[in-house]
Amino acid sequence: MRTDKLTYLIFKRLPQGFFSLIGRDASDAEKYLFKSVELKETAFRIDAIFQPKVGDDLTYFVEAQFQADEAFYGRFFAEVFLYLKQFEVGEWQGIVIYPSRRVETKNIRPYQKLIDIGLVKRIYLDELPLKNNDPSALFKLLIEPETSAPQLARDLIASSTLYLDVVQQILFYKFKDKSRRDIMKLLGIEEEILRETRAFQEILEEGRQEGLEKGKLEGRIAGRIEGKLEGKLEGKLEGKLEGKLEGKLETVPILRRLGLSDEQISKELGVPLADVQRVPKASQ
Numbered sequence: 001m002r003t004d005k006l007t008y009l010i011f012k013r014l015p016q017g018f019f020s021l022i023g024r025d026a027s028d029a030e031k032y033l034f035k036s037v038e039l040k041e042t043a044f045r046i047d048a049i050f051q052p053k054v055g056d057d058l059t060y061f062v063e064a065q066f067q068a069d070e071a072f073y074g075r076f077f078a079e080v081f082l083y084l085k086q087f088e089v090g091e092w093q094g095i096v097i098y099p100s101r102r103v104e105t106k107n108i109r110p111y112q113k114l115i116d117i118g119l120v121k122r123i124y125l126d127e128l129p130l131k132n133n134d135p136s137a138l139f140k141l142l143i144e145p146e147t148s149a150p151q152l153a154r155d156l157i158a159s160s161t162l163y164l165d166v167v168q169q170i171l172f173y174k175f176k177d178k179s180r181r182d183i184m185k186l187l188g189i190e191e192e193i194l195r196e197t198r199a200f201q202e203i204l205e206e207g208r209q210e211g212l213e214k215g216k217l218e219g220r221i222a223g224r225i226e227g228k229l230e231g232k233l234e235g236k237l238e239g240k241l242e243g244k245l246e247g248k249l250e251t252v253p254i255l256r257r258l259g260l261s262d263e264q265i266s267k268e269l270g271v272p273l274a275d276v277q278r279v280p281k282a283s284q
Helices: 003-013 015-021 026-031 072-086 109-116 137-143 149-159 161-174 180-187 191-196 198-226 229-249 252-257 262-269 273-277
Strands: 032-038 045-052 059-064 092-098 120-124
Touching: 003 015, 003 032, 003 045, 003 059, 003 137, 003 161, 015 026, 015 032, 015 045, 015 137, 026 032, 045 072, 059 072, 072 092, 072 109, 109 120, 137 149, 137 161, 149 161, 149 180, 161 180, 229 273, 252 262, 262 273
Parallel strands: 059 092, 092 120
Antiparallel strands: 032 045, 045 059
C-alpha cells in the first residue's frame, strides 16, 4: 500500500485529522497552512509542514515512517535544521507517525536529548484508542486489518461525508485485488455515486498517466533502437506510437478491476477496441 501518498492525502485534504491525532482541537487546522517542501540543493523532502497563518503558535514538521530505517532520525533532523536555516520559523516541534513501535529505528542515541526535551513527538497508530467519529481515525484506517477495515470505513463515512473521498482512496489501495463494485459493496454506496466521486476519478486518471509515462519511455527506447541512419526519424516515430499504445494497454487490467467495460476503456484511453480486447482478462 502506498502509505506515503495516502498520508499526504490526509494531510492535504483533511488536516483536521492530523491536529486531532496530536491531541489538539480538529478546528485548529483552520489556523494553519499546509505544504510539502523539497529543500534547495538537496534531495530532502519533508512529508508535511503545518505553519501557523498568524501568531506565535508551533510550526509542525511531520514525517510518516511506515518502514524500518536506521538512518531515519539523522535524515529527519538534517531536513528540519536545513529548513530552519533557509526559512524563518518560530517555535517548532517534529511529529513522527509510526504504525507501531516495531518499525521505529533503534539508532536514537545521538538524538535522545532532542527527543527528551519534547522537540519530537512520536505517535504509534496501533496504540491509539479507536474513535470512529474522530478524524484521527483516518490514520488508523491505514493500518486497520482487512477484516475490520470496511466497518471502520463505513463508520467514518457515516460520521461525516467529508471523509468519503479519502476513505475510498485508502480502500482502493488497501484492497488491490477488489474491483470498483467490490469497494462499493464494502462501503454500502450506490454504484452511480461511487463512480462520480473524486477518489474514483483520481484512480482512473492515475491509470491513464502511468500508461502515458510508460508509453513515452518505451517509445523513446524503441525509437532509438529502430531508428537507423536513413530511417532514424521514421523509426523514432514508430517507436513512440507503439510504446504509447502499449503503455496505455498496461492500464487495462486496472480499469477492468474498477468495473469499466472494454468499450468504455477503449473510449477513455482513445485506443481501438480490438487492442483492448487482446489484453488477457484476469481469471475470476
